[in-house]
Amino acid sequence: MYDPNNIFAKILRGEIPCDKVHEDDHALAFHDINPQAPVHVLVIPKGDYVSMADFSDRATPEEIAGFFRAVGKVARELGLEEGGYRILANHGANAHQEVPHFHVHVFGGTQLGRMISLPKG
Ligand code: 5GP
Secondary structure, X not given: OOOXXXXXXXXXXXXXXXXXXXXXXXXXXXXXXXXXXXXXXXXXXXXXXXXXXXXXXXXXXXXHHHHHHHHHHHHHHOOOOOOOEEEEOOOOOOOOOOOOOOOEEEEEOOOOOOOOOOOOO
């Protein structure tokens, strides 16, 4: 169930400010408030989708294409293509998804290491 009071819904409605880097019919992109890399941008679809599972299940082909084109465009416009970048989407508890509005993280601007690091133990 989508919560219309989640923080990204409020950003989409303009109730909370964001440091915007891109907006089009299908997506909004803005800098993460707690960056984990020199460049750390979030790209979110404009529709009410909780997670990757929800988006991939319910979004229209136009929404899916428009959203992922926007992710690529954002990375290109941020100058990340040449040096390289990483995209990541957390779904659910194991992935520590905090905000229940589907989003893709775009990381870049430095050497990012290989893949993910798991907790020790
Ligand atoms: P998740 O763990 O859900 O994949 O990531 C949520 C991300 O949203 C985190 O990286 C967090 O720093 C970011 N975030 C949470 N609240 C805000 C906010 O109000 N503004 C911005 N720009 N980023 C936020």
